Amino acid sequence: MRKVIAALGISLDGYIARPDGAVDFLFMPKDYSNAEFWKSVDTAVMGRKTYDVGRKMGGSFGMPVYVFSRKSRAGKRDGVTYTNEPPATVIANLRKVSGKHIWLMGGGELIRDFLKDDLVDEIHLGILPILLGDGIPLFPGGFPERDFQLLENKTCSKGFISVKYERLRKQSRKRKQSRKK
């Protein structure tokens, strides 16, 4: 199954950006590689605000991009696909076709919507050794409790920590048991 992987860098106090969207505090240490991650995904999904910030910074994603927006007109333009459908519908449609994993790039509001619908399969975070004191939170409150299990915890240079978590769904055991019957 194509997994939805939320992958992004955050400050130690859990912000993905400063209040104005700036991400100047992010850095990528030399001994950190996300080459494997890039090989594992072929589609990016993100919120409209995150996309606009990325576009301003000249960001190019090198893969098909779906932008979630309630206000923007749906459809393909400027090299991306705008959608106002619910995350569950968009992900279900993406999973109908074969492909690699799906990169949930942010921001916090979209990640909250994905967590509400329990669509997040993995979380990959680069944690920077800084407290910003204010900003756009990765995990704004307002979704049900979700258990995860740690897949990986790496210490890189300059205090950069790379962690990977996998969603731990309690139903999966029940499903396995009911299959056995």
Add this chain to the structure above:
Amino acid sequence: MRKVIAALGISLDGYIARPDGAVDFLFMPKDYSNAEFWKSVDTAVMGRKTYDVGRKMGGSFGMPVYVFSRKSRAGKRDGVTYTNEPPATVIANLRKVSGKHIWLMGGGELIRDFLKDDLVDEIHLGILPILLGDGIPLFPGGFPERDFQLLENKTCSKGFISVKYERLRKQSRKRKQSRKK
């Protein structure tokens, strides 16, 4: 100098407790030891709400406790010292007498006050592999940016991560230089 060490357990989304103060999601893995930490501190400081939750849970701290409260009457009672003085004053007074480090136990509002006054020297976190979706944040916004450096990053069983950071103050280099003059 007696350091102020903020040390506590948090959910992956940065909460120190559920909205009602419950900390049932916290656990201490067998392969994690904070014996060294306990040996290094001899005084605990905390906010009034955190103290009340701890007291309800029958918590005993085994060391002198200072409770910060704007509303409570100042003074010693029930085995603790209530204070309505600013954190900087209380810490300065504690540093006038020799002793071990000072444990800043929480909650978020007091930690914010300490960070505003740049009184936090170290942050020790136990990060639990769960998203609560709502709760009392460790780092409510509203303090200036603060740089830290990573001292330690340990992976324990059951997905528990133990990280330790030290405050990186840019003035310290200037101070050293001015001393040389």
